[in-house]
Amino acid sequence: MADLKYAFYTGCSAKGVAPELYDSTMLVAEKLGMELVELEAATCCGAGAVQEKDEFLAITINARNLALAEEMGLDMLTICNTCTVMLRESKFKLDSDPELKKAVNEVLAEAGLEYKGTVEVTHFLWEVIDAVGLDKLKELVVRPLKEFKVASFYGCHIIRPPYLIGYEDPDNPKSMEMVIQACGATPVEHDARLACCGFHSFWSAEDEVTLKLTAKDAQSAKKEKADFMVTPCPLCHTQLDAMQPEAEEKIGTNIGMPILHLPQMIGLALGMNPKKLGLHKHIVPTAEIIKKLAA
Amino acid sequence: MEKFNLRVFRYDPTVDEEPKYETYTLPLEKGMTVLAALFKVKEEQDPSISFRYNCRAAICGSCAVRINGHAKLACKEQITKLLKQFDTDTLTVEPAGNIKVLKDLIFDMDWIVDKMKKVKPWFIPKEPPPEDGTEYRQSPEDHAKIDFASDCILCASCMSDCNALSVNKEFLGPLVLSKAYRFAADTRDGAKRERLEAVLDKFNLEWCVRCWECTTRCPKEVQPYENIIRLRIMAAEEGFKSPGEIHAEIFEQDIVNRGLLNEMLLPFRQEGLLGGLKRAPFGIKMFLKGKVNIADFFGGHSIPRIEEVQKIYEKAQEKKKEVHIKIPQILGLVYEDKRKSKKNKESSSNGGQE
Numbered sequence: 001m002a003d004l005k006y007a008f009y010t011g012c013s014a015k016g017v018a019p020e021l022y023d024s025t026m027l028v029a030e031k032l033g034m035e036l037v038e039l040e041a042a043t044c045c046g047a048g049a050v051q052e053k054d055e056f057l058a059i060t061i062n063a064r065n066l067a068l069a070e071e072m073g074l075d076m077l078t079i080c081n082t083c084t085v086m087l088r089e090s091k092f093k094l095d096s097d098p099e100l101k102k103a104v105n106e107v108l109a110e111a112g113l114e115y116k117g118t119v120e121v122t123h124f125l126w127e128v129i130d131a132v133g134l135d136k137l138k139e140l141v142v143r144p145l146k147e148f149k150v151a152s153f154y155g156c157h158i159i160r161p162p163y164l165i166g167y168e169d170p171d172n173p174k175s176m177e178m179v180i181q182a183c184g185a186t187p188v189e190h191d192a193r194l195a196c197c198g199f200h201s202f203w204s205a206e207d208e209v210t211l212k213l214t215a216k217d218a219q220s221a222k223k224e225k226a227d228f229m230v231t232p233c234p235l236c237h238t239q240l241d242a243m244q245p246e247a248e249e250k251i252g253t254n255i256g257m258p259i260l261h262l263p264q265m266i267g268l269a270l271g272m273n274p275k276k277l278g279l280h281k282h283i284v285p286t287a288e289i290i291k292k293l294a295a
Numbered sequence: 296m297e298k299f300n301l302r303v304f305r306y307d308p309t310v311d312e313e314p315k316y317e318t319y320t321l322p323l324e325k326g327m328t329v330l331a332a333l334f335k336v337k338e339e340q341d342p343s344i345s346f347r348y349n350c351r352a353a354i355c356g357s358c359a360v361r362i363n364g365h366a367k368l369a370c371k372e373q374i375t376k377l378l379k380q381f382d383t384d385t386l387t388v389e390p391a392g393n394i395k396v397l398k399d400l401i402f403d404m405d406w407i408v409d410k411m412k413k414v415k416p417w418f419i420p421k422e423p424p425p426e427d428g429t430e431y432r433q434s435p436e437d438h439a440k441i442d443f444a445s446d447c448i449l450c451a452s453c454m455s456d457c458n459a460l461s462v463n464k465e466f467l468g469p470l471v472l473s474k475a476y477r478f479a480a481d482t483r484d485g486a487k488r489e490r491l492e493a494v495l496d497k498f499n500l501e502w503c504v505r506c507w508e509c510t511t512r513c514p515k516e517v518q519p520y521e522n523i524i525r526l527r528i529m530a531a532e533e534g535f536k537s538p539g540e541i542h543a544e545i546f547e548q549d550i551v552n553r554g555l556l557n558e559m560l561l562p563f564r565q566e567g568l569l570g571g572l573k574r575a576p577f578g579i580k581m582f583l584k585g586k587v588n589i590a591d592f593f594g595g596h597s598i599p600r601i602e603e604v605q606k607i608y609e610k611a612q613e614k615k616k617e618v619h620i621k622i623p624q625i626l627g628l629v630y631e632d633k634r635k636s637k638k639n640k641e642s643s644s645n646g647g648q649e
Contacts, residue, residue, distance in 0.1 A: 012556040017586045041600040043554040046546060048505050052527040053543035056615035057608065061550055064607060075634065085507075088630065096623055103618045107610045111603040120634050156458075160507040161520070163623075166630030170511055171365045172381050196458035196506035203565050204501035204538040205459070212462035213504065242581065281584050 004131055006077035007069035007119070008036035009087070012044050013234035014079055017242070020278020021234045024263040025079050025124065027277065031140065031270050032132045036077065039068050045086040048200055056103075062090035063104045063115040071113075075120045077127060079263075081157035081233035082200075087121045088164045123158060125232045125262060126167055129175055134182045142271035144184025147292055148228070150265070151190050151221035152176035153240065155233035159194060170194075179262070180230065183269035192220035197239040207250070214239050214247035218257040228258040228289055230265045237261055242283045258286045268293065297323040299378055300385040301332050303344065307398050314396070317341070318385070323374060329388060330358055330369035333400075346400040353514060356448030359455065360400050361389040366452035366512045391455035393464070407451055410467055414475035414493050421485030436619065437482040443622055444477035444522050446515045453509035453519050459502050466502045467494060469509035469519030476522035479529060491530050500526055501539040516626040541565055551608045554598030559591035 014022040029036050042065045044050075046058040065087060069076040078084045094101045095117050105114055128137060159170040168175055173194070177187040198213035218240055221229045231237055241259040248255050259282065267277040274293065279286040298320050306314035319336045327335075330348055337344050349355040351370045358369040363381050369388070377386055390396045395403040424431060453469040460466050467475075472494060479490040494500040500523065509519035531540050545564050549556045562578070563571030581587045588595065598604075 012558065015555055016558040016588070016591070017581060019586065019588075041554075041598055041603075043550045043598065043604055044546060044556050046550070047556070048524075049539070049543040049546040050550065052524045052539065053531045053547065054611075054615065055524075055528060055620055056618055057547065057611045059620070060607060060611045061604070064604070092630070093620065093623060097621055100618065100620060103614055107607055107614050110606045110610045111600075113603070120632055122632070156504075156506040156508070160511045161625070162511060162630065163625040163628040164630050166632070169380060171363070195461075196504045196508070198458075198504055200505040201459065201502055203542050204498050205463075208463050208497075209459045209466070209502050209504060213458060216462060242577075242586070246577075281586055283580065283584060 004033055004127075005035040005037065005074055006122075006127070007072045007074040008038045009042055009065065009069070009076050009078045009083060009121075010038065011078065011080040011083040011234070012047070013238065017238055018234040018261070020264065020281040021079060021237070021261045024261055024267050024272075024277045027272055028263040028267045028270065029124075031267075031272075032128065032137065034077075034127065034132065037072060037074060039065070039072075039076070042068055045083045047082055048086060051086065051089075058086075059090045059093055059100070060104050060107050062087050063094055064108060064111070064113055066091060066117075066119060066121070067108060067113045067115045069119045070116055075122055077122055077124060079124045079232075080235065081123070081155040082235055084121060084123050085157035085164055091117070091121060092164055123167075123232065125158065125175055125179065128179060128266070134178060137179070137182045137266070141182070141184055141269045143269055143293070145265070145269050146184045146186075148185040148289075149188045149224070149226050150180045150185045151188050151224060151226035151229045152180060152193055153197070153217065153221070153229045153231040153236055153259075154194055155231055155236040156196050158232055176230070176232070176262075179266065183265055185265075185269075188221070188224040188226050190220045190224040190226065192217040195220070197236040199235045199239040202239070202243075210239070211243065211247045211250040214243055215251045215253075215255065218244055218247065218255045218259075219251075219253075222255050222257050226257070227292070228260050228265075228286070230260045230262055232262040234261065244284050256284060258282065258284050258289055260286075260289075298384075299323050299374060301329075301336060302385055302387045303333075303336070303399070304387075304389040304396075305344070305399055306396055308396070316387070323378075325375070327374045328370055329360070329362060329367075329372045329374065329377070329386070332374055333369060333388070344400075345398045354448065356450030359391050359450040359452045361387075361392055361455060363387055366391055366455035368450060368452070368514050371514055391451050393455055393457060393460040393468075394451065402451070404449075404451070407449070407454060407468075407470060410471045411474055413467065414471055414478075414490055415486065416471075416474040416478060418478065418481070419484055419486040419489075421483060431483045433482055439621065440480050440482075440525075441477050443516050443518050444473050444480070447473055447477070447517045448515055450514065452512040452514060453517075456508045456512045458506045458508055459504050463502065465497075465499070467499050469503075469523065472500060472503070472526060473517055473519045473522040476526045476529075480525065487529070488533060491526070491533060491535060494526060495530060495535055495537060498537050498539070500530070501537055510625075516624070518622065518625065521622055538565070551605055552597065552601075553595065554601055554604060557591050557595055559587055559589075559595070
């Protein structure tokens with residue numbers, strides 16, 4: 001049995017606009033036998049924003065984040081795709097460039113820290129599959145979601161780029177569908193399965209790009225008659241759920257596609273109360289899902 | 296003999312109202328590429344099929360197509376590998392996405408050439424050539440900054456699968472932005488500001504959604520994503536003000552002052568008081584759903600050990616002046632989780648038994 005204890009890197013969203021992701025992750029992790037030790041002193045990963053202004057600073061703050069996990073002697077578990085790729089990008093650059101690592105460690109020494117490169121950065125989705133195991137998950141499922149058609153939405157940074165992610169084939173990933181099936185639901189094929197939600201260009205191209213992508217993605221799941229979409233990333237969630245009404249307005253069509261966080265879907269299959277999982281905190285109503293569960 | 300199906304996109308805009316797909320069944324030959332399969336169809340089954348090719352060695356960039364939804368060079372991809380990868384007996388071959396189709400698998404390269412002209416993808420010397428008749432010189436370190444970006448073969452795989460381009464054809468796109476970077480970052484070039492102004496027209500450079508699709512698709516090692524980020528860093532260094540630059544500033548301040556991002560105040564800081572107020576109905580909606588911590592409106596709280604972050608920030612500002620961050624080599628590289636490789640090693644030392 002693999003060791004299921006992790007240094008838990010929450011990221012900003014789970015502590016900000018997606019409190020239901022934090023809550024559902026904690027509930028589900030406990031049930032699955034995962035021990036999440038929160039990295040309370042960790043900072044934001046830079047989210048790609050700091051990276052494009054001051055790359056050295058971005059790498060340094062992530063070296064500090066990783067050093068905090070090294071202090072604990074635990075691998076780092078994330079619940080956000082962008083956190084995963086940003087932490088891994090910093091780690092990759094540090095591990096492949098001794099001069100950079102030395103310079104960063106000279107900075108970290110100011111705070112009595114050192115980046116060694118001894119911990120891995122992993123995502124909740126991957127640990128559910130590899131460490132908990134899908135057989136174990138299936139055993140724990142008490143409310144199989146058999147009447148649900150579920151559209152996966154991977155989110156870019158959990159499949160791309162391979163040199164930073166490499167968990168599965170970015171052309172044909174299967175992890176989300178595997179978890180959907182383990183929860184008893186039916187995965188649906190749809191065009192936007194591997195597409196981008198548009199989140200990262202929101203403040204510079206809200207009308208030109210972002211909302212158009214958001215609408216296209218939600219419509220893609222709608223076209224295949226999915227009951228809901230599920231994503232392992234809170235940024236995709238904010239974009240597809242909270243911004244869906246704006247996207248609908250942009251294209252002049254109602255979509256109304258509910259978006260669930262990955263641990264929320266797992267939690268429902270584990271028989272947890274939808275309210276405890278925070279389904280009422282979504283902008284796109286989840287009432288139909290709750291009704292179907294109760295029927 | 297084993298067989299497979301090639302499902303090919305067919306469209307002749309001078310005749311057809313709608314594109315259609317035709318499926319050809321072929322014997323599976325060892326080492327056969329998608330381009331070889333297309334030739335076999337053309338020679339033996341359907342001479343009307345059109346596709347573009349030249350070198351057949353992944354150098355010229357002529358034969359980019361979409362295979363099962365992803366841009367690839369037809370001459371570089373082997374059928375057996377693809378059938379295994381997609382766990383199928385049928386491969387769908389389509390023209391590159393996002394670009395006007397001229398016929399079947401041939402797309403309109405002029406559209407890309409016109410976009411490229413906007414960033415002047417040619418050398419504009421900073422100064423006259425050395426008087427002793429030698430060439431313009433550059434240190435290996437300086438050349439390393441543009442080395443990967445210079446390897447572009449204009450195949451348009453990145454343009455085909457670009458998410459921003461999929462919804463807005465006005466985006467310059469990863470190929471064009473990489474070209475802009477290749478010259479703007481060239482120490483011998485004298486038109487850096489002009490090039491940055493061109494890519495920042497309507498903040499086009501910041502329409503990129505950071506989906507990393509371009510770098511994932513590139514059959515060479517151009518790393519368009521990295522080039523786009525470096526163009527943005529250059530723009531910030533040159534003092535250009537843009538939404539992206541303001542956004543980065545906010546993230547940096549929040550990391551230093553509180554550790555995590557304050558999403559509640561972000562709209563006001565990003566777009567000013569009026570811009571922030573415009574988003575008030577959205578904020579209220581989020582608040583009513585319990586997605587907003589009202590304390591954040593008054594600054595909220597900071598992470599433990601924030602003083603540690605502040606010390607690191609100060610020191611990093613000095614240190615970064617002496618650091619040169621290299622563009623990493625990534626071709627064919629797949630991230631390896633060390634825990635997995637350790638596990639594999641252990642199981643192989645046990646004679647492969649768990």
